[in-house]
Amino acid sequence: MNNPATPSETPTSTARAPQAAAEAGTAPLLPGSTLGVLGGGQLGRMFVHQAQAMGYFTAVLDADPTSPAGLVSHHHIQTGYEDPQGLAELARLSDAVTTEFENVPAAALAKLAEQRPVSPAASAVSVAQDRAREKAHFVACGVPCAPYAVIESAEQLAAVSPDLLPGILKTARMGYDGKGQVRVKTPAELTAAWDSVGQVPCVLEKMLPLQLECSVLVARGADGSMVHLPVQRNLHREGILAVTEVYEGNLPTALAEQAVAAAKSVAEGLQYVGVLCVEFFVLQDGSLVVNEIAPRPHNSGHYSQNACDVSQFELQVRTMARLPLTQPRQHSPAVMLNLLGDLWFADGDTAQTPPWAEVLALPGTHLHLYGKREAKRGRKMGHLNITAATAEAARATALKAAALLGIAPF
Numbered sequence: 518m519n520n521p522a523t524p525s526e527t528p529t530s531t532a533r534a535p536q537a538a539a540e541a542g543t544a545p546l547l548p549g550s551t552l553g554v555l556g557g558g559q560l561g562r563m564f565v566h567q568a569q570a571m572g573y574f575t576a577v578l579d580a581d582p583t584s585p586a587g588l589v590s591h592h593h594i595q596t597g598y599e600d601p602q603g604l605a606e607l608a609r610l611s612d613a614v615t616t617e618f619e620n621v622p623a624a625a626l627a628k629l630a631e632q633r634p635v636s637p638a639a640s641a642v643s644v645a646q647d648r649a650r651e652k653a654h655f656v657a658c659g660v661p662c663a664p665y666a667v668i669e670s671a672e673q674l675a676a677v678s679p680d681l682l683p684g685i686l687k688t689a690r691m692g693y694d695g696k697g698q699v700r701v702k703t704p705a706e707l708t709a710a711w712d713s714v715g716q717v718p719c720v721l722e723k724m725l726p727l728q729l730e731c732s733v734l735v736a737r738g739a740d741g742s743m744v745h746l747p748v749q750r751n752l753h754r755e756g757i758l759a760v761t762e763v764y765e766g767n768l769p770t771a772l773a774e775q776a777v778a779a780a781k782s783v784a785e786g787l788q789y790v791g792v793l794c795v796e797f798f799v800l801q802d803g804s805l806v807v808n809e810i811a812p813r814p815h816n817s818g819h820y821s822q823n824a825c826d827v828s829q830f831e832l833q834v835r836t837m838a839r840l841p842l843t844q845p846r847q848h849s850p851a852v853m854l855n856l857l858g859d860l861w862f863a864d865g866d867t868a869q870t871p872p873w874a875e876v877l878a879l880p881g882t883h884l885h886l887y888g889k890r891e892a893k894r895g896r897k898m899g900h901l902n903i904t905a906a907t908a909e910a911a912r913a914t915a916l917k918a919a920a921l922l923g924i925a926p927f
Contacts, residue, residue, distance in 0.1 A: 543739065546612050546838040548572025551591070553611030553633075555598060555625060557584025559887035559897060560814050561617035563822075565590050567830035573838070576610040578603055585888045586617070598625045608632040613837045615791060619645050619812050620691055636739070636790040636837045637812045644787060645812045648689045648720040655807050658786040660779045662807045663798070664723040674711055677704070681723045686710045689718040698756070700724070726801040730808070731768060733780035733797070734818040736832035736842055737789045743781055744844045746829060748773040749817040751796075752927055757855065757895070758816045760915075760927045763824065764850035764908035768799075775805050783810060792833045794818065816855060816900070823883040823902040824851035849881075849904035852915035854924060856899040861892035863923040868892050876918050881905045 546552070552568050554561045557579025565575045565586050576592035577584065587593035592610050596603030598621050607614060613634040616626065623646060626639035644650045649669075655662045666677050668686075686707060688697035699710035701721075711719060730753060734746040750767040752760040768776075780795035787793075794815035796808040818829035827845040835842055861868040868891075876882055886899035901918060905911035916926055 543839060545840050550574070550612040550838065551576055551610055552834065552837060553578070553607045553614040553629075554586065554590075555579075555607070555614065555616040555621045555629075556618035557581055557586040557593070558617055559585050559889075559899075561586030562589055562887060563830050563885075564615070564617060564814070564833055567828065568834050571831070571834055573834065576607055578607045583890055588888055598622050604628055615813075615833060615837045616642065617813055634739075634837070634839075637793070638788075638790065641787040641789050641791075642812045645810050646690055648687055648809070649718065651809060652720060654786060655783065658779075658782045660782055660807050661805065663725055666721045667718070668711060668721055669718040674708065677707065677721060679704070681721055682707065683724045684721045685724060686714070687720050687722065688714050689720055725798065725806065728799045728801050728803070731776060731797050731799060732815065732817045733776050733795050734792060734815060734821075734829050734832075735777075735780050735784050735795070736792050736829075736836050737784045738836050738842050739790050739839055741785075742842050743784065744832070744842045745777050745780065746818055746821055746825065746832075746845055747847050748776050749820070751817050754925075757857070757897075759855050759924070761817045761820055761853040762851075762908075762912065763820050763847065763853075764911065766908070769803075772799065772803065772805060779805065779807060783807070791836045792818075792829055816897075817853070819885065819900045820851040820853040820902050820904075821845065821847075822885065824849045824904050849906070850908040850911045852903045852911050854901040854903070854915060854919060854922070855897065856886075856901060856922070857894070858892040858896035858898050859894045860922050860924070861898070862894060871922055875921050876901065879903075879914050879918055881911065881914055882918060 551574040553576040555578050557577050562585040568575050575590045577586045577590040578594040579587050580597050582595055594603050594606050608629055614629050615636055623639040623643040626635050629635050644654050649667045652665055666681055668674050683702040686699045686701055701707040701710050730751045732749045737743045747763050748768055750762045776797055783795050784793050792814050794811040798806050798808050814829040814833055821828040825845045825847045860871050881904045883902040892898055903911050903915045
């Protein structure tokens with residue numbers, strides 16, 4: 518179940534000595550402590566790499582023996598998220614615990630919180646796991662969102678206002694990367710769509726005329742301190758993030774400031790501790806509405822690994838270890854390209870390695886692959902960060918890289 522570190526790598530009693538005080542109050546967890554993470558995907562892997570770079574030991578709980586994070590962690594507990602023995606082992610090994618996946622059962626986080634500091638808290642994650650609760654939270658925070666209706670019964674379905682059509686029916690739970698979503702134009706299509714998802718609780722959102730999408734990553738400490746990354750301008754294709762562009766002027770200044778303020782309001786309302794991504798739509802009239810939250814680092818923040826002096830993963834380490842939060846500084850304009858498994862099949866049905874050497878010959882390119890054993894269409898295999906002295910240069914290089922990889926221009 519557990520792949521322990523060698524004795525020379527295992528934290529000593531001296532390294533663990535300060536932790537009793539830390540658990541009792543607000544003292545930081547210093548390097549030499551062990552940071553645990555529920556979930557073994559690529560976000561966990563990048564968190565583990567960052568924690569290790571800062572001198573921490575790591576423990577990952579994920580049932581997959583080849584999980585990207587588990588393969589690089591000091592400890593890999595190979596059980597399901599709700600396995601009592603696995604959770605007990607993670608609590609035993611770790612001085613604090615976080616999550617890298619929003620659909621980790623909130624009950625598992627609550628169970629761990631009985632023994633160790635957990636961030637984000639189960640209460641915050643449970644809001645992000647339920648679109649109806651998420652929308653209600655936005656309203657309570659005074660942050661505008663698309664007009665919507667909750668549909669949990671035939672009576673609520675029948676009572677839906679025609680003003681919400683055309684709209685998008687979204688399952689209230691277990692939806693990400695465009696999954697669990699159906700576009701509907703008429704009451705008949707809405708009824709059919711609700712039937713098609715099994716009549717599970719849903720949210721119907723009115724479709725609005727979109728100009729673009731953006732996101733904000735905020736980090737909030739247990740002491741209430743808060744910092745943020747620059748506002749990210751995002752392009753999605755088929756519900757999956759494809760391109761993120763971050764540079765001064767990527768959005769009007771007033772709009773960017775509004776997005777940051779709204780994201781901080783959402784985090785404050787949750788009494789959130791950790792890294793939180795808040796995604797927004799910018800409408801054709803220039804107004805801003807919130808779309809959804811992700812209680813973890815996010816694809817749109819990957820550029821921070823190479824373009825900022827503090828990355829989103831370092832912020833994740835700092836928040837859970839109760840270290841000081843310093844405002845990140847972006848030192849280079851950046852473009853991030855999401856690398857899906859489709860790129861391995863550009864020439865047919867047989868997987869072939871993309872032309873990494875040609876891509877990396879371009880100035881300012883930084884390749885991040887996730888250690889997944891097999892490429893599959895639609896599977897997130899990695900990302901490419903492009904940095905440059907100017908936004909124009911970063912974008913030009915990104916377009917060259919996209920052409921080499923078979924990614925559509927943007």
